[in-house]
Amino acid sequence: MTDTRKTPRGAFAIVFSIVLMNSIGFGIIVPVMPALIMDVADVDLAEAALLGGVLSVSYAIMQVFFAPVLGNLADAYGRKRVLLVSVFTFGIDFLVMAMAPVFAWLVVGRLIAGIASSTNSVANAYVADISPPEERAGNYGLMGAAFGVGFIVGPVIGGLLAEFGARAPFLGAAVLGFANALFALLCLRESLGESDRRPFRFVRANPVGALRQFRGSTVVMALLFVTFVVAVAHFVLPATWSFYTIERFAWSPQQIGYSLALVGIMMVIVQGGLTPWIVPRWGVPKSALVGLVFAILGYVGYAVSPLGWMMFVVIVPHALSGLSMPAMQSMMTERVSADSQGELQGAIGSANSMAAVLGPPLMTVLFGVFSDRDAFFYLPGAAFFMAATLTLLGCMVLLRVTAAGSTQE
Template identity: 25%
Template sequence: MTTRSGKVFNDGKADINMNSPGKNGKAEKSDRIFYIVFASLVLDLLAFTVILPLLPGLLDHYSQNDSSGLYNVLKNSVSGFRSLVGAPDNARWNSVLFGGVIGSLFSLLQFLTSPIIGAASDVYGRRPLMILCMIGIAASYLIWAVSNSFLTFVIARIVGGISKGNVSLSTAIVTDVSSPQKRGKGMALIGVAFSIGFVFGPSIGAGISILNKADDAAVAYMIPALFSLTLALADLIFIYVFLEETLPTNKRLQSKNVLSHAIEYINPVSLFKFSSVKKLSAAESSKVQSLGAIYFIYLFIYSGLEFTLPFLMHDRFSYTSVQQGRMFFFLGFVMALVQGGYTRRISPGKESKIASHGILILMPSFVLMAYASSTWFMYLALTLFSFASATVVPCLTTLISTYGGDNEKGTIMGIFRSLGALARAFGPFWASAVYWSFGPNACYIQGALILLLPMYQIYKQVKAESKRSTFM
């Protein structure tokens, strides 16, 4: 249906017409979509991070009150594995490994579904898939709120992991409506949303745990779940009302057989080769594959050591959940400052160089974490860690978003995010296993050394770009 203004409506919402006259009109539309995506992600990430400071206590609750018996089955399995490999019987280190196994579940499911959601959005549009994701996320919090056993809680995490394709869709939406010059701003806003979520979400969770006076532990943990559910429902309504379709019908893929290609989206070999993307040149395909490998290795190390960080603070400095919340606040605050004041102003073409700086800074950060004997040294390490957190992923995401046609960007971004989810699925388990077997020093030093691999790859890209700019 076409109105006098020339807007083409689809499913009751206007498609973004990027060919409309006037550069100012295009800029206003892209900025509006940027901030809609930003607001949606803030709501989503606040809801998602509320649980972080509560998880240890929540697991303690289920260890004593699990009618399903699943918690004890998993605990016995971990104890059996410890005996098999001869790891030290350290109760705190055991909790690191057990937490790593639980923490990997969510990202593993996100890995399996994210590229399929991205590819489906290339066929059916971004908006309907975004709405479906938000419905699933809200349902996961509802299941958590009514859970009376560890099994029900795990089901809630499963539903949430399957539905967590909204982040890859957000990056695809930013790519749809932005020029190469403005794309970095949109990606930086996504990064700022993550910072806000990780600044205030854990703090809200810690605040709820302090203010909550319920005698029944099950009721006490229901309250943060209901808070997350409220935010998720608000996000769903916000998306339904304000988000316009950003992929016009004439730019969508015609194939409806998305599920028939699912094996390519969950096969790690196919993912690293970006096999589902058919229209890239050989040179472009090589660059995309290199970026995918850099992103995977970086996030594998980063997510693993990030996951063990609260356990390290608890083990070495006896941090409480409130102190953990303050630590997350500090990390997110520094990230927000860097992203808002620095990352969003990075000039096009400089992303590889800035990403290399971020990886380089992260290596001494992990070395400091390994040997820090005071909170002052630890917070110096956390400051360096925050700079890397604020720069590397936004820069790599901006780089990968420049490849592919309009009808394949969703697939590329879905695969890219899926590689990140794969890294986040196995990174925490790897780091937790090393921590559990050899202690925190070996864990963090090993992580710093492995980062030499993506550092070398990104350095080659920076060098190649420097040569091209010299001859231009």
Template identity: 30%
Template structure:
């Protein structure tokens, strides 16, 4: 560890990742409906969602290797700069093509998550890495708490009308563009703060020269795939991401079709999900890891998702016996019993996903050497991005071509092979405290 004050550096990277995810989270309840506003179908809207992950898949290993050779800080600053440009383009988009271009640029910058994970690995000892990665996961969770909430706020009619009366007429202000501009401003402020307060975690003498050692580095990663169980973890990442992308890509389409929910109402639901994830990853993952270990938590998280993911589209049926809940205080619309049942389902589902993601990340970190952290996280991030590239497309096809419940049930079934992979995981990856 080269950082003089690791705890302070951990706090800084936590804030940076949180604000970065805040800007990303603002657009989550907006993107699917934004695509529909240009006349796109749910399938095309799913492709828009997938385009982010497609570019993230291509960029993650590149940014991961670049962070190993040039340092973590420059890569994080570069990605924040690109995100500002992307979110600005998103707000100015006058066509579906520009919307796709902006989304793809944002995705290429989204590969910085592997760099942030490697940064945490740089400044934490192996025995504390689960807690550090859990804190990073909490930044994700908080980003998905406040991001969608802000997105719903900026997409609400009163805010759009008030902003339109203030800004010049040449600035396009709508329920879709305003959240985009807000994301650009927030990310821009994050960039300025990161430039001044983010220290470098990887000293020059610890960096490798890509031109001289790139082949040997690939050989090291290939060796890790063969001998340290990393292959099983990468496949698990792929399947988890592929299955969960059914929920991520089709959730707003589902609530829009079943409950006529728009961006603001969906923001409330997504905010609740983010709260659950943040609580688990930020408060419970450390003590649970100390007691049960990453391996058992990964198994438990996947098992929960098998059942709950498949149950999501049947919330109206499951909620038929639940009396209608009162109005949501902040937003006004009545919460149907089916939505209440959906929240009951989403609670353990979110817990299971939080446990799985942090545990798999920690197992990946344990399976790679110090010099391989950026590349290993980049590889697993790429596996997840590849899954989220094809997952939404497949889910959108199932949603429109078969039935609304098909992508969710298929996602739940796809979790089952992960249990088999983890059960057969090379025990060298699992430390004595987690076996």
């Protein structure tokens, strides 16, 4: 592990703040994305859901190929430089989307962001640099809490800014993105010492090359697969939540913002408060399994809720799904050397991005098909049932890994 004596005392607080501001920016645009797509493309809600899937896939395809590149660059040249590029690019993306006269501009903005954006992956590598192994799961939980705080503040701000038009939240997110880049430039210190760096090699800086580096570890490969299928399932939320709640309960942007704010509050409680307390007591594998079980229950709950207020109720237990990823990340980082932490996070990012290629179109198509009033079977919650099924698959794989005792390898 990197010599933490080279890292300032406030290093974790600074990288936490960078991820927090990045998450707020993302959260700002979520409640109004359907409105902007409908305005720019001149389509109805069902068609906007499909176009929203196109945007998500455009972003994800770029990340599939470039997340390993950025992860390897972070191992070769340090975390700070890559973080700066990533955060600044998010600001450009939001600005392009705010100014978009046609739908193609939205696609261009997402492509640019997908190429250079790897904030969370590099930040997680930074956390691995400065954290002893026994504290990593808790620290990853706190990083997840930063994302949760972003979903408390961001959607509320987005809902309020939406009163000035569908483009106003995107302008606000762009300003925040550029301010975040300036903050990182001035305050963030490098965490990866020269002795822990390795030369950049193109043969490793791609999805296949990254996976080859970890094929010797059964646990890492199994957990990367679980990460992939669980991520596909998770994309039902950002891809269809706004559309589903509008179709099922006729929610306004403000109501959507409040629901996402509750999601953020619960994420903060679980990942920032419960995860550092639960994981040391239950152990990493059990914590991951419990998280996946609550994810399954949550998805089913969303699908069958007949009234809007019940969605708020389901959000509370579903938040315990937040135990799974910090625990699985901790399991993987413990099996990777210091000079490959960025590469690991790039592989995780690539797996998540491959999931993002499949997840949004899968979920939005399921929603679009089964929410059509002329559908052979009207079931707007079909995407949530699919998410529950995929998470069950991941749970079974994780159970097999832990039952075999291979987590001790």
